[in-house]
Amino acid sequence: MDTDVTEFIQGVWELPKEVLEEFCKSFQLLDIPKDYFLLREGKVCKHIWVIHRGLVRHFYTDEKGKERNTWFSAEYSFTSNVISLLNQNASRESIQLLEDSIIYAIPQATITALQQKHHSFCRWYIKMLESFYFAQIDQRVDELQFLNATERYHNLLERAPTFSRRISLGNISSYLNISQETLSRIRSGK
Amino acid sequence: MDTDVTEFIQGVWELPKEVLEEFCKSFQLLDIPKDYFLLREGKVCKHIWVIHRGLVRHFYTDEKGKERNTWFSAEYSFTSNVISLLNQNASRESIQLLEDSIIYAIPQATITALQQKHHSFCRWYIKMLESFYFAQIDQRVDELQFLNATERYHNLLERAPTFSRRISLGNISSYLNISQETLSRIRSGK
DNA sequence: AAAGGCATTTGATCTACATCAAAAAGTTAT
DNA sequence: ATAACTTTTTGATGTAGATCAAATGCCTTT
Structure with a gap:
């Protein structure tokens, strides 16, 4: 496990050492080339990804067959299709690499299990949602509306x-x- | 405390009885007329509100002095300025009643305290954010973009x-x- | 260096929606 | 009821940005 990544995780909210270890050891390291799909439309999203190096786009294909990007994520960010992840239903979006990337995949199962098991993990997760999801999506609404x-x-x-x-x-x-x-x-x- | 409201709270995620009681007894019941402001631009948001009956709008005033609505919330929903609430910084939005309303105000202090104190409360809070914030804002981005x-x-x-x-x-x-x-x-x- | 395949730019039109202005309809107070 | 607002509708005109079409520039591969 890269120390950069554990630091990144700890930066969200300080986890007790043993919880951090349990969490991080479930991560799967991916070293994947440009154009690869992390998630395809219609599939259920099973991970939150931490981008260590690289860049991805989120997009979906409209009625006319045109691809429409909805989001970009680059190094040191979390990325996922939150709606599909939470409801475990088919994703409307795809997520594709725009650059060769190094990415940690955090299984949804880990997130669920650690939420049940550790109070501290819940607090970490709340912070993560707040700072990496809310803040960003709020800005997005703003720029689209105004x-x-x-x-x-x-x-x-x-x-x-x-x-x-x-x-x-x-x-x-x-x-x-x-x-x-x-x-x-x-x-x-x- | 209205049983409707406790049921609404329990509907998010089942809280242990004693945590639910501790939570609900911090609520402040407001019976307020149309046009009243729950939150004014520039102030720090200190509550999450549960609307029991009535309707509110969220808006801000643009450079030309025009009021621009960003959100409506009606009965049986949570409403707050999440960004201001989380960061405890000045709100850019105001929240104003569009109808005479009955509203429960949940102090931010309660939310913070119960998060520290109870694992179960964190799980409730995560569910609340997921179902009442994500789901909605995601739809909003979609409709604005597409x-x-x-x-x-x-x-x-x-x-x-x-x-x-x-x-x-x-x-x-x-x-x-x-x-x-x-x-x-x-x-x-x- | 030439040839093919993309990505970007430039130009000419078209269109969804804004803005401006005024009339009509609905509401509230006297 | 009448006046005085406020909200909604209708009409004429303006504009940001889309769409269509073609030209130019930029990488690859041979």
């Missing part, structure tokens, strides 16, 4: 400066809900 | 059929991010 195309783009640049280098224009425009052509014009400054 | 004005309106009608009777057109249009005029035309079927 910002225009140009503002959404600049907002993303600020929040995640590396994305504009690492993610293609087409993938970014899909996430921002802007056509590729319009985003190209925005980026060139009109 | 639906057009007409679809957003019909989506709301389905999700909350009573709202179109109880909430003025202006307040609905603001929430849906549609101008009042356009919503009027949509509603009249063009």
Whole structure:
């Protein structure tokens, strides 16, 4: 187990050493290439993933067959399809790597078991949800409801400066809900 | 304490009787008139509210001074400004009653204290966040990103059929991010 | 270096929805 | 009932950003 990752876990909320160990030893280390799918639409999500190095996109395919990105996650973040994970029902989204990545897979079974077993783990989990899910999704609602195309783009640049280098224009425009052509014009400054 | 409310609390996740009692006895019963503010922009959110009867809107005031609704909550739902509550920082939103309402206020201090004290309470709290926050906000992102004005309106009608009777057109249009005029035309079927 | 395959840019139109303005309908107070 | 609001509707016009189409630029592979 990488010390970076245990530190990352501990950074969320300090777990007792033995609980941390029990937790981390259930992680599965994945070293996987670009384009690989962590999750496919229609499957039940069975993991929370911690990205150690790399980048993924969340997307789904609309009625017209167009892929629409809903999220990106990069190194040192948790990623999962929370809705499918919680309800253990079919996911509407897929999750795919945009770069060769090193990822820890945390089984859903571990999360459930440790919640039952350890009070401290519940507190860790609450903190994790709060800081890695709420904070982000709240921002997302905000930018979708209140910002225009140009503002959404600049907002993303600020929040995640590396994305504009690492993610293609087409993938970014899909996430921002802007056509590729319009985003190209925005980026060139009109 | 109303048995309806304890049942509602128990419906989230079954709490041991003594924890439930400790929890419920901290609730403060509010019987307050239309237009009252549960929370004002700039203040720190100190409660989660359970609406027993009535209706509230969440909104903030934009740079041009226009009020923009972000959420409605009606009877038998939890409502709060989660971001302000969690970080105990100034809220950007206000929460105001749209109808005379009966509401239970759960102090943030209770939530924090019971989380520390009871494993079972943490499990209740996780369930509450999952079912009353995630599920809803996820839907919200979806409708904002992928639906057009007409679809957003019909989506709301389905999700909350009573709202179109109880909430003025202006307040609905603001929430849906549609101008009042356009919503009027949509509603009249063009 | 040439050829093929993507990703990005540029230009010309089109459209969903906003904005502005005013009339009509509904509500509340005198 | 009449006046004075407030909310909703209707009509005319404006615009951000989509869509369609074609050109350009950029990697690969040979």
